[in-house]
Amino acid sequence: MTPRGEQAPSLRGxxxxxxxxxxxxxxxxxxxxxxxxxxMNALRDEACEHLAQSGFPTRNDEDYKYTDVDAxxxxxxxxxxxxxxxPVNPYDVFKCDVPNMSTxxxxxxxxxxYSKSLPKAPLPEGVLLGSLKELSSQHPELVAKHYDxxxxxxxxxxxxxxxxxxxxxxxxxxPKGVVVEKPIQLVNxxxxxxNFMVNRRVxxxxxxxxxxxxxxxxxxxxxxxxxxxxxxEVFVGAGASFELYExxxxxxxxxxxxxxxxxxxxxSNVLVNGVTLMGGTTRNxxxxxxxxxxxxxxxxxxxIADNHQHVDNHTFIDHAVSDCTxxxxxxxxxxxxxxxxxxxxxxxxxxxxHTDSQQTNRNLCLTRQAxxxxxxxxxxxxxxxxxxxxxxxxxxxxxxxxxxxxxxxxHAEARQLLMRAFVGEVIDEVGLEALRDRLHxxxxxxxxxxxxxxxxxxxxx
Amino acid sequence: MLxxxxxxxxxxxxxxxxxIDLEVRPGEVHAIMGPNGSGKSTLSNVLVGHPSYEVTQGxxxxxxxxxxxxxxEDRSHEGLFLSFQYxxxxxxxxxxxxxxxxxxxxxxxxxxxxxxANEFLKLMREKRALVELDSKLANRSVxxxxxxxxxxxxxxxxxxxxxxxxxxxDETDSGLDIDALRIVAEGVNKLKTPETxxxxxxxxxxxxxxxxxxxxxxxYKGRIVKTAGxxxxxxxxxxxxxxxxxxxx
Numbered sequence: 112m113t114p115r116g117e118q119a120p121s122l123r124g125x126x127x128x129x130x131x132x133x134x135x136x137x138x139x140x141x142x143x144x145x146x147x148x149x150x151m152n153a154l155r156d157e158a159c160e161h162l163a164q165s166g167f168p169t170r171n172d173e174d175y176k177y178t179d180v181d182a183x184x185x186x187x188x189x190x191x192x193x194x195x196x197x198p199v200n201p202y203d204v205f206k207c208d209v210p211n212m213s214t215x216x217x218x219x220x221x222x223x224x225y226s227k228s229l230p231k232a233p234l235p236e237g238v239l240l241g242s243l244k245e246l247s248s249q250h251p252e253l254v255a256k257h258y259d260x261x262x263x264x265x266x267x268x269x270x271x272x273x274x275x276x277x278x279x280x281x282x283x284x285x286p287k288g289v290v291v292e293k294p295i296q297l298v299n300x301x302x303x304x305x306n307f308m309v310n311r312r313v314x315x316x317x318x319x320x321x322x323x324x325x326x327x328x329x330x331x332x333x334x335x336x337x338x339x340x341x342x343x344e345v346f347v348g349a350g351a352s353f354e355l356y357e358x359x360x361x362x363x364x365x366x367x368x369x370x371x372x373x374x375x376x377x378x379s380n381v382l383v384n385g386v387t388l389m390g391g392t393t394r395n396x397x398x399x400x401x402x403x404x405x406x407x408x409x410x411x412x413x414x415i416a417d418n419h420q421h422v423d424n425h426t427f428i429d430h431a432v433s434d435c436t437x438x439x440x441x442x443x444x445x446x447x448x449x450x451x452x453x454x455x456x457x458x459x460x461x462x463x464x465h466t467d468s469q470q471t472n473r474n475l476c477l478t479r480q481a482x483x484x485x486x487x488x489x490x491x492x493x494x495x496x497x498x499x500x501x502x503x504x505x506x507x508x509x510x511x512x513x514x515x516x517x518x519x520x521x522h523a524e525a526r527q528l529l530m531r532a533f534v535g536e537v538i539d540e541v542g543l544e545a546l547r548d549r550l551h552x553x554x555x556x557x558x559x560x561x562x563x564x565x566x567x568x569x570x571x572x
Numbered sequence: 573m574l575x576x577x578x579x580x581x582x583x584x585x586x587x588x589x590x591x592i593d594l595e596v597r598p599g600e601v602h603a604i605m606g607p608n609g610s611g612k613s614t615l616s617n618v619l620v621g622h623p624s625y626e627v628t629q630g631x632x633x634x635x636x637x638x639x640x641x642x643x644x645e646d647r648s649h650e651g652l653f654l655s656f657q658y659x660x661x662x663x664x665x666x667x668x669x670x671x672x673x674x675x676x677x678x679x680x681x682x683x684x685x686x687x688x689a690n691e692f693l694k695l696m697r698e699k700r701a702l703v704e705l706d707s708k709l710a711n712r713s714v715x716x717x718x719x720x721x722x723x724x725x726x727x728x729x730x731x732x733x734x735x736x737x738x739x740x741x742d743e744t745d746s747g748l749d750i751d752a753l754r755i756v757a758e759g760v761n762k763l764k765t766p767e768t769x770x771x772x773x774x775x776x777x778x779x780x781x782x783x784x785x786x787x788x789x790x791x792y793k794g795r796i797v798k799t800a801g802x803x804x805x806x807x808x809x810x811x812x813x814x815x816x817x818x819x820x821x
Contacts, residue, residue, distance in 0.1 A: 509623075514660040514714075517620050518674040518730060519648035519681070528673060532664025532713075 377403025
């Protein structure tokens, strides 16, 4: 065991993309520590050790067959380890694409929770929401009990990098039985004038019977290369209910690496819906552990990609105990030379009887050059279970296109209707009505190629 | 209205239509009958511009325009409608959005502003009543989960919405029970005006009891081999096609 303390990490291993980060950590360790908190600092050296041992995965690693993480890490990104204030008031400069939603709206600039001005309406008593760094100084026991407990730095080098370098992020804590009625919206803004890396950390704790809904929107405001590496850990207590919506609307020059870890107790109910509307390279890994009987996860996602965009969703659902249900639906629309990957593994452990698991992955390739890789995997060690999976890759239905044309709908418009209908199924899984309507609208804009133009024209800024 | 001259068409290099001549005037109802594989559905598909078929020879004039030069959607905008033998299911596209897109593109082609939402819904209600289409179906995805009869009713509903000048009914009677057949046929008759024309493609006399043709054609091996009045359909009902085949060969 490596001691978790102020001891300098030993650096060994191969010289992959991780080398520069290990060096950076060694050289800037004091600065990183100084600008973070004890709870986060306590785990850095071990994470560094793990990263040095494993190195970043390449396409030789089974789980990263379609996304070469090591190559993504090679470029020289700037990091804001000294925590210089990025001069921006998001409330002034930012107009989100999901307006009029009546949410409690918060911002994160890079990895820093923006606390200079906050929504006026208070959250229910006992609920904590704010900077992970600040709140873990105030509630060290609560945070230490959960922080990095789900995140796996030993076998996941991207998570290890995050644990090693992340200095702040968000904490959401909802005490037992408390219901947060109003959806919480967190807008993540990437802002920099040089190529820039952000390591963002999110910790979400819902105690028994608590309820909350969180919408996270990712935006990149500048025309530089961004690498956003986020780790989200979610603890869902018995009978608790949590909805997480993630909407990525960044730029072709943004690389998003996300590792989401969810741990569910008995009779808890979780809905995750991840929408990749625009980005460069996206790799979302989601790991769900159904640890208490009667837990239910509804895991959905969709991606719309064109040009050379790359979207990779990697999911793992662990049915650890009996009587849990999981429902999974991912849909991709790939145009031009875009590539998509989906790998969905469902593990039904010994004794996890009466598991009900259903996985669906459907994909449209609009051109001959677009590529989709799909890999459903079921691993079952119990005999009284109901598990199914289905994956398809296809083109738009020519008969339907012609039928619509015969009714006077132009070929282009008919394609629009079919593409929107295709992803509509995923949007319909969104529980927030206002967000559902908004997503339908955004998807329409995306397919028409009108998304993002607004941001670049500066008119709204 | 429609003038087809020496039309030849093929699919995957195989010639199906081998010189069709057909003229339909405003107000007329033409029936096209013929044994299986004679080219009836090919003719309707070629007229509406299905991309799988290639016209190799001949001309088609529709209201003074060269029909073969128009895209499928513009043929529709010009007033040509096909009631499909097998209407296509389109999951996820609601009937309302589908019809709104169709109506508004037609209006755009004709230089009209889009219909306001309330006017559009009023129009939907009116036309739905014409074919007794369940309002629930109108809220569903296009043809998805519709029964055979509902699909055919839905075709005539769309015809009512788009008010075409020439409608081609391709085996609209297939898969219909007698009640649905009556409703569908009555719908077609209600939409009939002295300016609009209909081509009814069918195997049987049954539908022609309801939709009375002025002219009956027999299509055989890619050609129209016989043209006569409505009495021809009755004769075919009694005697089948064999005697016509013999006449030809």
